[in-house]
Amino acid sequence: MKNPSRRRFLAVTCATAAAVSAGPTFAKVGNARTLKMRNLHTGERLSTAYWSGGSYDSSGLKQFNRLLRDHRANESTRMDPKLFDIVYKLKEKLNFSGEVEIISGYRSPKTNAKLRAAGRGVARRSYHTRGMALDIRFPGISTSKLRQAAINLKAGGVGYYPKSGFVHVDTGPVRRW
Numbered sequence: 001m002k003n004p005s006r007r008r009f010l011a012v013t014c015a016t017a018a019a020v021s022a023g024p025t026f027a028k029v030g031n032a033r034t035l036k037m038r039n040l041h042t043g044e045r046l047s048t049a050y051w052s053g054g055s056y057d058s059s060g061l062k063q064f065n066r067l068l069r070d071h072r073a074n075e076s077t078r079m080d081p082k083l084f085d086i087v088y089k090l091k092e093k094l095n096f097s098g099e100v101e102i103i104s105g106y107r108s109p110k111t112n113a114k115l116r117a118a119g120r121g122v123a124r125r126s127y128h129t130r131g132m133a134l135d136i137r138f139p140g141i142s143t144s145k146l147r148q149a150a151i152n153l154k155a156g157g158v159g160y161y162p163k164s165g166f167v168h169v170d171t172g173p174v175r176r177w
Helices: 004-032 058-067 081-093 109-117 145-152
Strands: 033-039 045-052 098-103 133-137 157-161 166-170
Touching: 033 058, 033 081, 045 058, 045 081, 058 081, 058 109, 081 133, 081 145, 098 145, 133 145, 145 157, 145 166
Parallel strands: 033 098
Antiparallel strands: 033 045, 098 133, 133 166, 157 166
């Protein structure tokens, strides 16, 4: 009878240790991820969670889709949620708590074609037209520092536009220009 008791004691002890050590991991999974953004073209602001309870928050994502719409055509699309993860990681890495300024989010194919025809350096198959790109600025953080942080993430494309004062991030293949 001593062996079953000892086995039970060990099993309970191991299970308790596992539960205690796993506690912080579970806490991280459920934490809300909130972003504050301002669309520079429309002046609209949004501060809401895009992730909560261990998964993407559909209500928050819909609100961000609206904020990041093509303001010229007043069209929105489903933005890639991984974009928000990139911005969130950049915010954390740079210890940034302010509003992320949005220079460009979604662009309809028609808007993209017009901008391209006007010679604005717009890619024919831009990730903006697929809801997979953002042009951003973190006020108070230099664009060179933001660029380097984005490159270090190795999470997608990073474009550097120092004269225009923004950094492009996308969820495409890892590359930079």
